Amino acid sequence: xEKEAYNxxxxxxxxxxSSPNGAARIVEEKGMQLGEAADLYGDIHTAEEYGYVKRxxxxxxxxxxxxxxxxxTGLFLGIGRAFTQAGPLSILLGYTFTGVAVYAMxxxxxxxxxxxxxxxxIPQFCARxxxxxxxxxxxxxxxxxxxxxxxxxxxxxxxxxxxxNGAEDINxxxxxxxxxxxxxxxNIFAVAIYGEAEFCFASIKIxxxxxxxxxxxxxxxxxxxxxxxxxxxxxxxxxxxxxYKGTGSAGRFxxxxxxxxxxxxxxxxxxMVAVAAGEAENPRHNIPKAVRRVFWRILFxxxxxxxxxxxxxxxxxxxLLGAIKDGAAGGARSPWVIAVYRAGVPVLPxxxxxxxxxSATSSANAFLFTxxxxxxxxxxxxxxxxxxxxxxxxxxxxxxIAVTASISLLTYMSCSSGAxxxxxxxxxxxxxxxLFTWMxxxxxxxxxxxxxxxxxxxxSTLVFRSPFQPYTAWFSLCFFAMITFFNGFxxxxxxxxxxxxxxYVGIPIYFALYAFWKIFKRTKWLSAEEADIFTGKDAxxxxxxxxxxxxxxxxxxxxxxxxx
Numbered sequence: 001x002e003k004e005a006y007n008x009x010x011x012x013x014x015x016x017x018s019s020p021n022g023a024a025r026i027v028e029e030k031g032m033q034l035g036e037a038a039d040l041y042g043d044i045h046t047a048e049e050y051g052y053v054k055r056x057x058x059x060x061x062x063x064x065x066x067x068x069x070x071x072x073t074g075l076f077l078g079i080g081r082a083f084t085q086a087g088p089l090s091i092l093l094g095y096t097f098t099g100v101a102v103y104a105m106x107x108x109x110x111x112x113x114x115x116x117x118x119x120x121x122i123p124q125f126c127a128r129x130x131x132x133x134x135x136x137x138x139x140x141x142x143x144x145x146x147x148x149x150x151x152x153x154x155x156x157x158x159x160x161x162x163x164x165n166g167a168e169d170i171n172x173x174x175x176x177x178x179x180x181x182x183x184x185x186x187n188i189f190a191v192a193i194y195g196e197a198e199f200c201f202a203s204i205k206i207x208x209x210x211x212x213x214x215x216x217x218x219x220x221x222x223x224x225x226x227x228x229x230x231x232x233x234x235x236x237x238x239x240x241x242x243x244y245k246g247t248g249s250a251g252r253f254x255x256x257x258x259x260x261x262x263x264x265x266x267x268x269x270x271x272m273v274a275v276a277a278g279e280a281e282n283p284r285h286n287i288p289k290a291v292r293r294v295f296w297r298i299l300f301x302x303x304x305x306x307x308x309x310x311x312x313x314x315x316x317x318x319x320l321l322g323a324i325k326d327g328a329a330g331g332a333r334s335p336w337v338i339a340v341y342r343a344g345v346p347v348l349p350x351x352x353x354x355x356x357x358x359s360a361t362s363s364a365n366a367f368l369f370t371x372x373x374x375x376x377x378x379x380x381x382x383x384x385x386x387x388x389x390x391x392x393x394x395x396x397x398x399x400x401i402a403v404t405a406s407i408s409l410l411t412y413m414s415c416s417s418g419a420x421x422x423x424x425x426x427x428x429x430x431x432x433x434x435l436f437t438w439m440x441x442x443x444x445x446x447x448x449x450x451x452x453x454x455x456x457x458x459x460s461t462l463v464f465r466s467p468f469q470p471y472t473a474w475f476s477l478c479f480f481a482m483i484t485f486f487n488g489f490x491x492x493x494x495x496x497x498x499x500x501x502x503x504y505v506g507i508p509i510y511f512a513l514y515a516f517w518k519i520f521k522r523t524k525w526l527s528a529e530e531a532d533i534f535t536g537k538d539a540x541x542x543x544x545x546x547x548x549x550x551x552x553x554x555x556x557x558x559x560x561x562x563x564x
Contacts, residue, residue, distance in 0.1 A: 027542040033395060039539035040118075040380070053119045053376070054191060054395025057280045059289070059550070060564035061195030066273040066290035068202035068362055071209060071301055073156060074266025076356050079306060080335040081324055082262035084317075086255035088310025089240035094259025095266070095306045099298035101479040102267045105438045107466035108445035108473045109274045110291030114464040115448075116537060117287060119278030119397075120377025122271065126440050127381045129447040129531045131524065136517035138440040139378040141510050145433035146371030147407035149268075150364055154179045155414045157360035163353045173415050180408050183365045187372070187401050190394040191279045194369055201362035208355040209301055212336055215348075216308035225344040234314040242315055245490055254489070261487045264480070266302070268434040269363070270294065271441065275370045279395070282547035283540075288464035312339035368408075372400035383517070432506040435484045442477035446470050447531060454528035 026044060027035030033054055037047030057065070082091050109122075118124045122142065127135025158175035162168045186197045222229030243251025244258050273290045277283050313320065313335060323333035334356065340348040376397045378384035388399050449470045452459055459465050466472060488503025517523060552558040 027539055027546070032539070032543040032546060035539040035542065036536065040536040050389040051391035051393070052395060053279050053373075053391060053397060055279055055281050055283070056190060056192040056395065057195045057276055058192075059281065059286045059561075061192075061199055062273060062276065062280050062286045062290050063293075063564045064199045064202035064206075065195070065276055065366070066294065067206055067297060068198050068272075068366065071202070071205045071297075071359070073153075073356060073359050073363065074262075074268070075209065075301060075305055076334050076336060076352070076359060078262060078266050079309065080320060080333055082259045083306075083309055083335055084315050084321055084324060085242065085244050085262075086259050087238075087240055087242035087315045088235055088306075090242065090252070090256045091259045091263075091306045092303065092310060093256050095263045095302045098260050098263035098267060098479075098483075099302055101476050102270055102438070103295045103298060104472045104476040105441055105480070106270060106291055106294045108469070108476065109271060109441045110288060111462065111464055111466045111469075112441075112445060112448055113274040113277040113291075114284055114287050115462065115533070117277035117280060117283035117540065118377070118380075118536065119275075120373040120375075120380070121274045121277055122437065122441060122444075123374060123377040123381060123383075125444040125448065127383075128533070128535075129444050129451055129526065130440075131518075131526060132381070132383075132521060133514045133518040133523045134440060134443070135381050136378070136383045137510055137513035138437060139374055139381065139383060140513055141433055141506075142437055143371050143374040143378065143404070145430040145437075146367045146374060147404050148410075148430050150183075150367040150371060150404070150408050151411040151414075153360050153364035153367060154183075154408060154411045157357055157364065158411075158414075160353060160357045160360055164350070171415075173412055176411050176415070179361060179364060180405070180411070182361065183368050183408075184401070184405050186365050187368050187405075188396060188398060190396060194365065197365055198362065201358055201365070204355060204358050205362070208352070209305060212352075213300075213304050213308050215343075216312050216339070219339070219343045220308075220311045230311055232311060234311065238314050238316050240310075245493060257486070258490070260483055263302075264435060264483055264487075267298075269366065269370075271437065272366055272370055275373050278373070282544075284463045284544055285547070291464070309335045309339070313342060317342075364408075368401065368404055371404040371407075372397055375400040375404060430506065432484055432487060432503075433510075435480050435487075436506065436510045438480045439477055439484070442473045442480070445473040446477070447526070447528070448533065449473070450528040451531035451533050455531075455533060457533070 026038050033052050034044065034047050037050070037052035038044045041047055041050075079091065079095075082094065086094070112125050113121050116124075120139070123135045123139030125135075126138050154176055157179050158172045161175050162172070187194050218224065220230045241252045242255050244255035245251065246254050273287065277287050280286050317335075317338055319341070320333065320335055320338045323338075334352060337349045337352050340352065375384055375388055379386060379388035379400070388397065388403070390399055391397050449459075459469075484507070488500055491499040491503055550561055552561050
């Protein structure tokens with residue numbers, strides 16, 4: 001594949017700039033930022049005209065962005081609906097099975113993002129290794145998903161605030177305005193500010209979920225105010241598995257399957273660490289470190305978290321069922337808050353609600369970042385206006401941030417009942433966008449794996465090599481395809497048109513985007529020999545030597561360097 005097929009425009013190539021020695025020379029003379037841009041765009045003049053993103057995310061930022069990507073409102077709120085539908089054992093199995101598939105996908109993505117840590121990453125990989133039309137489809141689908149989820153998280157945060165007395169008397173539009181201003185400020189000045197914010201947000205979420213798991217252990221063994229030892233009482237009565245849309249074994253199977261769908265939505269955003277790879281310091285060290293730990297994060301936070309909920313409350317808990325049915329504000333419909341109330345610890349609900357507010361704000365912050373970087377990647381592919389490549393002196397693609405942030409104004413539609421219906425339709429368009437992203441990553445990796453072999457690259461020489469490939473990628477592709485195809489199984493008995501549209505509208509949207517670019521640009525499915533796995537790599541290789549080694553000076557630093 002020629003560079004011009006995905007670059008910003010056909011550029012005049014200078015042989016000394018596009019060669020390995022030329023890229024290394026530019027990195028030495030002009031710095032890593034311009035060196036990477038020149039190697040990617042093909043000449044130094046375009047790099048100087050538009051600028052480039054800056055590698056301002058430190059190791060601790062990347063590690064905690066990876067953590068934050070696995071702990072969202074789904075773990076605090078969304079898990080409650082799955083729990084009441086299917087029961088404790090079903091959510092434990094569902095989150096475990098989906099977690100294994102997510103880990104498999106992340107290993108594939110981690111290998112590609114370590115080989116070429118580019119801003120936005122996923123649309124670039126799909127365009128380079130598979131087909132320009134797939135890069136277009138996944139890029140715009142991801143951008144729209146990020147922009148609408150940004151609105152949804154802002155709306156959720158504004159509703160969570162109403163959990164406290166007095167806040168409900170203030171117009172929700174005021175809270176929406178404050179949150180929009182906050183997340184824009186965290187993104188527009190420098191990527192390091194975004195990194196620090198996510199570091200703080202993730203720290204709060206980690207401390208909270210660790211504390212809740214310890215709390216669950218204490219309460220379960222009778223250490224609460226009532227000294228009632230719970231054990232696995234609620235797995236016997238009302239039971240470990242609840243039948244859903246059926247009876248007997250078939251109903252229990254459908255209950256487990258419904259948790260797979262819910263878990264897939266809860267894990268949404270786990271790929272953010274790869275999106276940030278293009279702005280990470282020493283990416284060949286920090287990205288593999290973050291990806292390798294995804295398994296343990298999934299195991300500890302989601303598997304132990306779902307187990308903890310299952311031993312603390314029964315799936316037929318009246319307050320939880322009522323809060324979900326009524327759409328109660330914030331932590332009122334969180335199974336964790338219900339568990340705290342049952343345990344008789346009055347101060348914790350407000351603390352958990354504050355963490356849920358932090359989590360929603362963190363997600364809004366992260367989705368503004370990822371949405372802007374997907375747009376930036378599309379501009380690099382030549383699939384979005386070229387002006388979006390423009391970066392500030394601090395390496396911030398401010399036009400991409402402005403365009404993505406402008407979509408957040410749709411959040412005000414949630415303030416009125418009539419407009420809120422339209423807003424919900426916007427949200428329904430992205431219900432399975434994450435699944436298409438993960439399937440696209442798996443397909444891109446399968447093609448990447450074949451391209452390495454066809455172009456004479458020995459995988460044993462890679463800095464990060466994911467295990468059992470390409471079978472790992474095939475497993476994740478098949479798993480997510482199954483969930484996508486059957487995610488709306490519940491709409492057929494009896495058939496409900498609105499639910500059917502919500503469940504499946506994402507499928508024609510993705511393929512319509514793919515078909516549009518396929519027809520408009522007459523792109524083709526790339527062979528392994530045609531896939532471009534090298535453009536931009538020379539400057540990244542040259543930059544590797546410039547990252548200083550982190551040498552711990554004490555045992556405390558050794559522990560901290562291991563964590564972050």
